[in-house]
Amino acid sequence: IELRLEKMGSREMYLAVLDGERSPDLMSPASSLQVSLLQDLSTQRFGQPLVNQFDEEQCQSVVESPIVIVAWEERANALWGTDPGADLWDALFEALTNPEGWAAYGRPEWGFVKFSHTDPLRSNSGFQTLVLMTYNYHGKMAGLTSEDILADEAFQQWLIAFEGSITEFGDSTGTYMEEIIAFGPSLHDMVAVYEATAIEQAENARGRYGNLVVYYPPATHVSDHPFCILDADWVTPEQAQAARLFMDMMLSPEAQELALLSYGFRPVDPTIDVSQPGSPLVRYQENGFRLTIPPEVETPSGSVLQTLLDFWSRNIAR
Incomplete structure (x- = not known):
């Protein structure tokens, strides 16, 4: 699959989608707060939501x-x-x-x-x-x-x-x-x-x-870093399928472990042990970090x- 990425702040992101300034296939704000806002505000404006935070096929958290x-x-x-x-x-x-x-x-x-x-x-x-x-x-x-x-x-x-x-x-x-x-x-x-x-x-x-x-x-x-596929007329079935493949990659054990050991994010995959050797949550426990x-x-x-x-x-x- 081919990825075209654009970096935006979380609030800037959902407002750009809501106002029609951006038409992404997939969006990933910092937390579900922005998804909740986009879901309700787009329903008020268009009569139906551009995203459904409760549909796991469309919206999944990748790290926390x-x-x-x-x-x-x-x-x-x-x-x-x-x-x-x-x-x-x-x-x-x-x-x-x-x-x-x-x-x-x-x-x-x-x-x-x-x-x-x-x-x-x-x-x-x-x-x-x-x-x-x-x-x-x-x-x-x-x-x-x-x-x-x-x-x-x-x-x-x-x-x-x-x-x-x-x-x-x-x-x-x-x-x-x-x-x-x-x-x-x-x-x-x-x-x-x-x-x-x-x-x-x-x-x-x-x-x-x-x-x-x-x-x-x-x-x-x-901050659960949700990856959400937009429920919009500009998203083709092929683009939605490609977005799901990317989400699957982000949820793979290899990516989840990398997020923990290299970047200090908590994996959403419950099989990844946050207390494993090399975990920063263990390394810095004396500073108050908790498992x-x-x-x-x-x-x-x-x-x-x-x-x-x-x-x-x-x-x-x-």
Whole structure:
């Protein structure tokens, strides 16, 4: 088969398909959040979806990487001890909105607590972080609704205060990871990134500004890197068949093991042992990486996700 690849950001990708600027046979955003959005938005616009995230013949995840919080160990220990557990988001909110900053934790010389995540309107990791924060506030693992966002004034005030403590929302997850290593806690005390991004930079972080460690939120949402064949009139049966062959190759044991050992992604193939020799999840366990991940929240419907993005855009974006 012949492949013609184009690199695009996840949000840029689904909007380009929705607006008719691109007509791909196969698309692969960073997570199912974008597929959910495209499915609902295309149904609203065209009367039928351009993609079906629930049809395994059309849409399959190929690798996974959960959201983690990367932090300088000394700062994290001062904030929540060795493990924040279920209180991670609450502890972070209290620290970020405390006008005393690190002085409230006995370290006034550190200034204000500095947490960052990317812009959810431009970057998938920031979008996932926003979803996790919203679920956590409402004490839910599934069933997030637009009413949870629009009809709960206390939640709105909480989110605006939380996000108001962040000085800048970047565009790139990789850039944030590079910055925390290059500039240390002078720029970021902790950042929300993909687990695979943290693994990619784990060696570079050694011996910089103390130990860099990862913490897993009490519930997570994974970047599941779905490969989805478009249900559109421009996709011929032959092109759909070729796309399935490519998906099969990405799901082969050889490709799945390569994704783990060379790039730090978790395989979706359950027969691939993430604790095998050479696994970065084992190699960097002392930095907090885990073989198993926390329970996953449900991916909300596209309409709920759009409501959350709209609220963020109207009240927080800058």
